[in-house]
Amino acid sequence: MSLTSHDALTQKLAGSGLRNTPQREVVYAALLARRDHPTADEVYARVRPELPGISLATVYNCLETLVQCELVRAVNFERGPTRYCPNLHPHAHFHDNASGATYDIDLPADVLARVKAILPSGYEVEDVEISFRGKTLAPR
Amino acid sequence: MSLTSHDALTQKLAGSGLRNTPQREVVYAALLARRDHPTADEVYARVRPELPGISLATVYNCLETLVQCELVRAVNFERGPTRYCPNLHPHAHFHDNASGATYDIDLPADVLARVKAILPSGYEVEDVEISFRGKTLAPR
DNA sequence: ATTTCTAATTAGAATTATTCCAATTATCAC
DNA sequence: GTGATAATTGGAATAATTCTAATTAGAAAT
Numbered sequence: 001m002s003l004t005s006h007d008a009l010t011q012k013l014a015g016s017g018l019r020n021t022p023q024r025e026v027v028y029a030a031l032l033a034r035r036d037h038p039t040a041d042e043v044y045a046r047v048r049p050e051l052p053g054i055s056l057a058t059v060y061n062c063l064e065t066l067v068q069c070e071l072v073r074a075v076n077f078e079r080g081p082t083r084y085c086p087n088l089h090p091h092a093h094f095h096d097n098a099s100g101a102t103y104d105i106d107l108p109a110d111v112l113a114r115v116k117a118i119l120p121s122g123y124e125v126e127d128v129e130i131s132f133r134g135k136t137l138a139p140r
Numbered sequence: 141m142s143l144t145s146h147d148a149l150t151q152k153l154a155g156s157g158l159r160n161t162p163q164r165e166v167v168y169a170a171l172l173a174r175r176d177h178p179t180a181d182e183v184y185a186r187v188r189p190e191l192p193g194i195s196l197a198t199v200y201n202c203l204e205t206l207v208q209c210e211l212v213r214a215v216n217f218e219r220g221p222t223r224y225c226p227n228l229h230p231h232a233h234f235h236d237n238a239s240g241a242t243y244d245i246d247l248p249a250d251v252l253a254r255v256k257a258i259l260p261s262g263y264e265v266e267d268v269e270i271s272f273r274g275k276t277l278a279p280r
Numbered sequence: 281a282t283t284t285c286t287a288a289t290t291a292g293a294a295t296t297a298t299t300c301c302a303a304t305t306a307t308c309a310c
Numbered sequence: 311g312t313g314a315t316a317a318t319t320g321g322a323a324t325a326a327t328t329c330t331a332a333t334t335a336g337a338a339a340t
Contacts, residue, residue: 019336021288040326055290060327078216079298081326092255094263105263111254115232115270118251123234123243126274130255134266159307161317180297195319200298219327221297 005032012069026050027062028071028086037075037083037093037102075102077131092130105132145172152209166190167202168211168226177215177223177233177242215242217271232270245272 009028010020026047031038038046044059063084066072075083077095083102085093090112092105107130116125149168150160166187171178178186184199203224206212215223217235223242225233230252232245247270256265 019287021335023289053290057291057328058289061289074218076216076218078214079222082219092258094259094265097266103263105258105260107258111258114251114254116272118232118245118247119234119272120245122277123245123272124274124277125234125272126237127272129269129271129273131269132256132259132263132265132267133269134264137262137264159316161306163318193319197299197320198318201318 005029009071012071013065016069018065018069022051023054023058024062024065026054027059028066031066031072031084031086035086035104037085039081039083041081043084075131077102077133092132094132094134094136096136097133098135101136103136145169149211152211153205156209158205158209162191163187163194163198164202164205166194167199168206171206171212171224171226175226175244177225179221179223181221183224215271217242217273232272234272234274234276236276237273238275241276243276 005028006020006025009025013020013024027043030043030046030050034046040056040060040063043063044054044056047054047059063072063074066084067074071086071088073085073087075085075093077083077093085104087104090107090109092107094103094105095101096103112128115128115130119125145168146160146165149165153160153164167183169190170183170186174186180196180200180203183203184194184196187194187199203212203214206224207214210228211226213225213227215225215233217223217233225244227244230247230249232247234243234245235241236243252268255268255270259265
């Protein structure tokens with residue numbers, strides 16, 4: 001992990017009164033290294049070579065912590081396992097039926113605004129999730 | 141269940157080469173009767189008085205069948221159990237953090253079109269899901 | 281440096297929602 | 311009615327996640 005993302009992590013954690021740890025570092029680094037929306041199991045497999053003693057429970061804990069301090073987004077698609085995404089820009093997700101892959105789709109601010117505007121008054125939105133399902137024609 | 145929804149069900153099922161059954165009838169009727177996005181367990185509880193011998197597995201089967209023939213939508217929110225919705229108009233969902241309730245939010249065609257338009261070419265969309273999370277101010 | 285306090289991690293058990301399976305029952309076409 | 315197929319059933323199995331109690335590590339205070 002680069003110095004800046006290490007610092008960003010430490011700082012964000014401190015902001016929530018949490019410590020940085022080797023486990024949180026490698027989990028976050030794994031998400032940054034391959035942004036293919038891995039599951040907790042996949043993250044576990046990727047960090048074990050780096051930190052062989054880490055447990056799956058800790059991977060779950062670290063991922064949850066990263067979601068809490070808003071460095072990572074949890075992505076759910078139908079009944080599949082939760083996937084994790086370090087992309088903090090507003091974006092939607094596209095799930096390829098055939099391959100099971102998940103792609104980030106940039107979400108322009110004006111479209112996001114239009115979507116939020118469909119809510120009647122009295123609904124106070126904290127989070128919006130937009131996901132597509134379909135097939136992709138060319139390799140991405 | 142009204143005569144027309146009975147017929148609609150029988151016809152839709154026939155269209156997919158499937159039979160209508162007492163189990164499918166009561167499950168569909170339960171969804172139409174209370175449109176509060178029940179889980180499979182909740183549907184099971186609601187149909188048992190009507191059809192005491194029905195099994196939970198059958199409730200799951202019926203719900204899946206109804207989703208397949210497009211009379212019902214399956215709604216997933218984060219890691220919660222799947223909920224079921226007989227509203228076929230294009231709509232989004234709003235999840236109230238406090239109560240856990242799910243509300244349908246009408247989705248105008250132009251907004252849906254704008255959302256679909258964020259996809260680059262090469263992405264062929266089959267389904268869009270938009271969900272909000274937040275709190276509601278007044279009782280709905 | 282040691283103690284102390286709390287946070288974080290760990291291994292494994294438990295839970296939840298769902299799916300699978302093999303056996304029975306119901307229905308349709310003939 | 312008979313045979314073929316679809317649907318249902320109860321219970322076992324599964325997958326992902328969460329919980330729990332015990333241990334370890336780190337920071338702060340002495």
